Amino acid sequence: MKHKHLTALLTVLLSTFAFSQSATIRGVILDEAQNPISDVSIRFGTDAGTISNTNGFYDIKVPSDTDIVLIFTHIGHKRVEAKFNLKNGQELEFNPVLKTDVEQIAVVVINTNTKQSVEGVTTISPEVLRTIKGAQPGVENILKTLPGVNISNELSTQYSVRGGNFDENLVYVNEIEVYRPFLIRSGNQEGLSFVNTDLVQNVDFSAGGFQAKYGDKLSSVLDITYRNPVSFGMRADLSLLGGSLSAETVSKNGKFSGIAGVRYRDNSLILNNLETEGNVEPVFADVQTFLTYRFSDKFHLNFLGNISVNQYNFQPENRQTNFGTLQDPIALLVFYEGQEKDEYQTYFGAFKANYFANEKTTLKFIASAYHTTEQEYFDILAQYRLGEVNTNIGDEDLGEVEFSEGIGSQLTHARNDLDALIFNAEHRGDYKTDDDATIEWSLKYTHEDIRDRLVEWEVIDSAGFSIRPPRENQPNFQPDTPFTGPLVAFEDIRAFNQVRIDRLQAFAQYSKRGYWGNNEIFYNVGVRAHQWTVSGDNIESNSQVTVSPRGQFAIKPDWDSDVLFRIAGGLYSQPPFYRELRDSSGTVQPNVKAQKSFHVVLGNEYSFEIWDRPFKLVSEAYYKGLTDVNPYTLENVRIRYRARNNAVAYAYGVDLRLNGEFVPGTESWFSFGYLKTEENIDDRGYISRPTDQRLKFGILFQDYVPNIPDLKMYLNLVYNTGVPGGSPSYADPYDFQIRLRDYRRADLGMSYVLVNPEKTYNANWKNAFKELSLGFEIYNMFNNQNTITNTWVRDVYSKRQFAIPNFLTPRVFNVRLSAKF
Template identity: 35%
Template sequence: MLRTCLLVFVVLLGFGKAVAQPLIKISGLVTDELGKSLQQVTVTVIGQSQSTITDEQGAYNIYSKSKIFTLKYTLLGYNTILVSIKQDKAGRVTQHVVMRINPNELEQVTITNKQNQLSNSTLINLTDAAAMPSVSGNFEAVLKTLPGVSPNNELSAQYSVRGGSFDENLVYVNDVEISRPVLVRNAQQEGLSFINTDLLSSAKFSAGGFEARYGDKLSSVLDVKYDRPDSSSAAVSAGLLGLAFSSKIVSPNSYLLTGIRYKNNTGILNSQDNKGVYTPSFTDVQLLYNYNLSSRFSLSLLGNYNSGRFKLIPESRETEFGTADTKLRLNVDYEGEEKDNYQSAGAAITLKFTPRPDYVIKWISSYFKTDEKEHIDIAGWYLFDKDDGPSTSKESSIGGYINYAMNKLTSQNFSTELKADQTFKNHTFSWGLRFENKDYNDDLNEYSLIDSAGYIANQQVHNFYQNNSVVVKNKLTIQYYTAYMQDSYRLSANTDLQLGLRAGYNSLSTQFLLSPRLLLAYRPVNNRKIFRFSAGVYQQAPDYRSIRDFNGMLNLHQKAQRSYNTSAGLDYAFDALGTRLKFSSELYFKYLDRLVPYMMDNVRVKYLAGEVATGYTYGADFNIGGEFVKDLLSYFRISFMKSAQDLKNDGLGYLKRPADQRVNFSAYFQDRLLNSPAYKVHLTLLYGAKLPVGSPLLQRYSDDFHIPAYKRVDIGFSKDFLDDFNVKKSGFLEKYFSSFTASVEVFNLLNINNTVSYLWLKDLDNVQYAVPNYLTGRRLNVKLVIKFKKSK
C-alpha cells in the first residue's frame, strides 16, 4: 500500500511539473548501418531525468523540459551518439539515428559478432587498457586479468600463459612479429613495451588453440592493430610516472599516427627493500604512415625507436622474513653500481593490394636491430640474524657476495612475408609465405660469489661458493622458412569449420615441421551461444635464447619443442542484473612430447639447453563480464591449472613446471560514485597461487621450494570534466578539448609484500637460506589525460 501511495505521489508530481512547463516531444527510429531496427537502445536527455528505450521496431518517444538540449543514444556493442537539438518553442521533433558497431565493446559481452565466431580469441576493450591502474604503464597489464594468464610481477610486461614460459608468446603489431630483449634479468630494468596504447584501434588475445595464420609458438597470441582513425586528434598524458603524447592526422588519401612516451618510475622502485639511487629512464617513439597509392594499392610504414637506461647505486638493504617461531633479518651494505642500456630500432613496410573487395594481398618486410648492454659491479656485506624465540640465544652470521657482469648482445632480425585472404561464397581461404633471418653477436662475462666466512676479505678466493661464472663469445645466424594455408568454411547456417596447416624449416635444427590445426564452432538458432572445439599441433623452432645454457654454451643440436593441444569452450550471452552479460568457459589439455626445461629468476628465463623433457598441462578458465554499471565494463575470472614435466634420464619422474600456478583469480570492476556519477572508480584485484622454484646449489632441476602466492589490489579514481554526467561544464574546456580527465591511483592498496625471487645465502653452519626479494609497496600516482578537440 505504501509503495502504491508513493508511486501515485511521484506520478502526480511529475504530471504537475509537466502541466506547469511546456514540454518538447522527441520521436524517432534507431537503426544500424544496414537499416535494421535496434531495440533496447537507451535514449537519455543529458542533464535531465528523462530516459527511455527503443521498442522492437527501434522506435522511441521522449520529452525534454528545455528548448536547448542534447540526446544521448547508447547500446552495448555500438558507438555512443550525441545529438544536440535547439527548438524555438514547445512541440514535436523527429530525430532518426543510425548507430555503428563498436567491435571492441561488442565482443566482450555479446555473441552476435559473426566475424569472431571462428576465432579462439578475446577482443580486448581498449577503454579498459587506458583506465586500468597499472604500475608498469604497459598495455600488457590488461592481459594479466584475462583467463589463462598468470600474474606474478606488476613491473614486468612479460606474462605466462597456461603453464608456458615468457618466450612462448607471440606478439604482432600490424602483422609484424615483435621480439623481447634477451639479457633483461630483473623487472625493474624493463621499460616501455612495444605496444603504444594511445595508437591502438583493436587488440585480440588467444590463450591457446589459435589458427594457422599465426606463428610457431606454444602458448598464446596477442594481435594488435594501428588502423585509420575516424578523424584527426591529439592527446597528452602526464603523471608522476611519465609523459606521453600522441597525434592522429587524417587526410583523404593518407593518415599519420605518431606517439612519444617517456617513463621514469623512480618513486615506485624506491619502495623496494634495496635502498639506493635509482635512475631509470625509458623512451619510445613510434609512427605509422599509410598512403593510398590508388583505389587498389596502399603503402604503410611502421617505425619504432625504443630506449631503456637503468642505473642503480645501491646503498643498503633490510629484509625481515621467516615464520612466527623463527624470525630472520638480513642487513646489507653495498658498494658499486649497475648500469644497463637497451636500445631497439627498426621499421616495417607493408604493400597492400586489393584487386577485388573480397581479395587482399599483403607484402610485409621488416628489419629491427637491438643492442643490449649490462654492466653490474656490486659487492654486498651482510649481517644475518636468526632469532628462534625467547628460549634460545640470537645467532648472527657475517658474510658477503659479489655480482659482476659485463655483457653485450646485438641481435638483428630481418623478415619478409607474402600473405593473402580471399573470400568465396562459403569459404575464406588464406595463405602465406615467410622468410626470416636472425643474427646474434653475444659477449658474456659474468660471475657471482657468495662468502659466509670472510674468505673474500682475506683474499682466500678458493674457498668461496661460486654460484655462476660465464666467459664466452657467441655468434649465430639462423634462417627460418615458413608457410601456412587455411580455409574457413561455412558448413551450415549454424556451424563453421576452419582447417589449417603450417609448414616450417630452419637452418639450426634442420627439421621440416608440419603443424595441422582445426577449429569447429557451432552457434544455436537463438544466437546467444557459441560452442567451440579446437585441436592442433604447435611446434616452436629453437632460437638463440633456448639453446644457450647456464654457462653460455650453445646446444646446436636442439630440436623444436612440440605440443599437442585440444580445447572445448562455451560463450554464452544472457540478460541479468539489468544488463547483458557474457559468460565464457574453456577446458584444455596440452601434451608436450618434446620441450626444453627452464628455470625462472625474476624475469630471466634460464634454459637447461642440453636437456629434453616431456610434459603436460591441463586446466579450466571461467570468465563473466558486462556493464554492471552503465557504460563501464567489469569482469571476473578464475582459472585452474596443473603443469608438470619429466626430464629424461633424471629418474625423478614428473615435477612441477616453473609456471605451475594452480589457481588464478582476477577482477576488474568499475563503478560511479552514487552522488557524483562523473567520478569513476577502477579496481583491479589479482591473485596467483604459489609458484615452484628450486635451489641454485643443486645440479639438476627441482621444485622443492616455492614462491608465495601473489596478491595485489590497485585502485584508481578518475573524473572527466567533460563527461556527459557533468551538468555544468567549463566553456573553455568544451571549446578546446574533447576529454579532460584527472586520475588518482593507489598501487598495492593493501601494501602486501609479494616475492618475485630469492637471494640465496649461507650462514656459518653452511645452512642455505632463501632471502625473499620483494616487489613494490604501496604508492600514490596522479595523472592527467587531455584529448584535444577533434578536427575533420
C-alpha cells in the same frame, strides 16, 4: 572474417568509381557504451552500400551535389537514417551511435563480433586499456586479469599463459610480428611494453588452439590493430611516473593518414620504495608511429616504426629483510658497494603493402627489420649479516640484528653485450570463394644475425669460506676438514657467440561459415611448415623442419538460449630462438629441436541478460601434451635454458570468465583459472614446472557514483597461488620444489571527468578540450608483500641455506592527468 569487410568495402569503392562527381563519408559506428560495432550495413539508394569492419570503421563514396539518405542497420540496434548533400570532393566524418532495439532482439549478446567468438578469441576494448592503468601500464596490465594468463611481477610486461613461459607468446601489430629485448633479467629493467595503448584500435587475444595463420609458438597470440585516423586529434597523459603524447591526422583528400606517440617513463617513485635502498635511475622512452598512404582504391602502403631507449642505473646501499616466524624472527642485513648500468636500445621498422586485386582477392607484402643493442654491466659487492632480531618493545635497537648466525659476502660481475639484427620478408594473401569461404596463405623468410658476448662470474664467501659451485663433484667438508683444492668462483660463465639463423615459414588455411540444418557452424583447417638452419662461427650448421596441422570447429545451436560450443586443437611446435639455443654455460647448441605440443581446447559461451543488461559466461577446458621439452630455470624474468630436449611435460586446466555490465554503461569481468603443469626430466619422474601456478582469480571492475556520473573508479585485483621458484643457481630442480608466496595485488583508480565530450561548457578553457580528467591511483592498495625470487644465504654453523624472499613493490600513490584535444 576481417578480409570480408575489406572485400565489401572494395566492392562499394569500385561500384562508385564511375561517379564523375563524388564525395566521401567515413567514420566509426559506436553503440551506447561507445564500443565499435562491426558488420553494420551502410547503404543509400537500392544497390550501393558497404559494411563496417571489425573496428566499426566504414568508408563510402556517395554522389555529390545530390540529396542522399544514408541508412545504418544492424541486428539488435535501431535503424539510423541521415540525409546529406555534399560538394564534389568533399569528405565528411560522421560517427553515428546505434541504440539497442529491444523489440528486434530477444537474446542480448555482449560482443556482436561473432568472428572472435567462434575462433576462441578474447577482444578487449581499447578504452579499457586507456582507462585502467597500473604500476606497469599497457595491454599486459589488462591481460593479467584474464583466466589462464599469469603475471606475478607488476614491474614486468612478461606473462605466461596456461603453463608456458615468457618466450612462448606471439605478439603482432597490424599483422607484423614484434620482438622484445634479449638480456632483460629483472622486471625493473624492462621499461615500456612495445604496444602503445594510445594508438590501439583493437586487441584480440587467444590463449590456445589458435589458427595456422599465426606463428610457431606454444602458448598464445596477442593480435593488436593500430588505428587509421579519420580526423585530427591529440591525446596526452601525465602522471608522477611519466607521460605520453599522441597525435593523429588525415590529409584533406583522405589519401594519407598517420598516428604517432611519444612515451616517457621514470619508475623511481616505485623502485625507491623497495627494501633495497640506494640511488636508482630507471628511465625509459620510445617514439612510435603508424602511417598509411592510399595510392589508389586498390593499393595501400603502411609503415610501422618504433625507437626505444631504456636505461637502468643502480647504486645499492643497504637492505634489511625480516622473515621467519613470530617465535623465531630472522633478519638479513646487507651493505652494498658498486653499481649496475644497463642500456637497451631497439629500432624497429616495417612496411606493409596491401593490394586489393579484385573483389575476392587481397595480396599483402610485409618487410620488417629489428635491431637491438643491449649492454648489462655491473660490479656489486654485498656484505651480509644473518641473525636473530631484537623483538623487545621499548628497546632502542628494536628490529635490529643482535646475534649473527651467519656472515659473508657476495661479489657479482657482468660485462654482457648483445647485438641482434632480424630481417623479415613475407607475402600474405586471402581469397573469398563464391560460397563465402576464405582461403588464406603466407610465405615468410627470416634472417637472424646475433652477436653475443657473455661474461658473468660470482664469488660467494660465508664466514670466511669460499663457497664452491654446487655442480662440482669434489667433496668439501669445510670447516671441519681443510680443503686443498683450488679456489674457484661459485659461478663463472664466459662465451662469445656469432650465430645466424635462417628461417622459411609457410601456412595455408581454409575457413568457412555456414549452416548445419538450422544450426550455424564455423570451421577452420590449416597447416604450417617451418624450416630453419643454424650456423655461425665455430658452429656446425644444422637444419630442421617441422609441420603443424591445426583445426577449429564451432556450432551455435538453433536454441532459444544464446549458446556457442567450439573445439580447437592440433600439433604446435616452437623452433628455437637464439636464447633457447644457448645453454647454462653460454655455449650455443645448434642441434636443439623444436619443442612440440598437442593442444585440445573445448569452449562454451553463454550469453544472457540480468537486470536488463547483457552478460556473457565463457568457459574453456584445455590439455597440452609436450615433447622434446627444453628445460629451463626462471629467476625474476630471466630464463636460462639447458639447451637439451631431455624432458616431456603436460598442462591441463579450466578457465572461466564472466563479463558484462555489472554497473550500467561500464564493462567489468571476473575470472577464475585452474592449472596444473608438470615435467619429467631425464625420466626421473614428474615435478612441477616453474610456471605451475595452480589457482588464479582476477577482477576488473568499473563503477561510477550514481549522483555524480563524472566521478569514476576502477579496481584491478589479482590473486595467484605461488609458483615453484627461488632455487640457488644451477641447483637440481628435483631438490628445490619450494613455492613462493601467493601473489595478491589490488590497484585502485579514481578519476573525475572535468570535460565530457557530451556536454557543453561556458568556461572557455574547457572548450579547448574534447576530454579532460584528473585521477588518483593506489597501487598495491593493501600493501601485500609479494615475492618474485629468493636470495639464498648459507649459515656456516648449522650448514643450512636460508631462502630470503625478494619482495616486490609496496603501496604506492600516483596522480594522473589525462586530456584529449
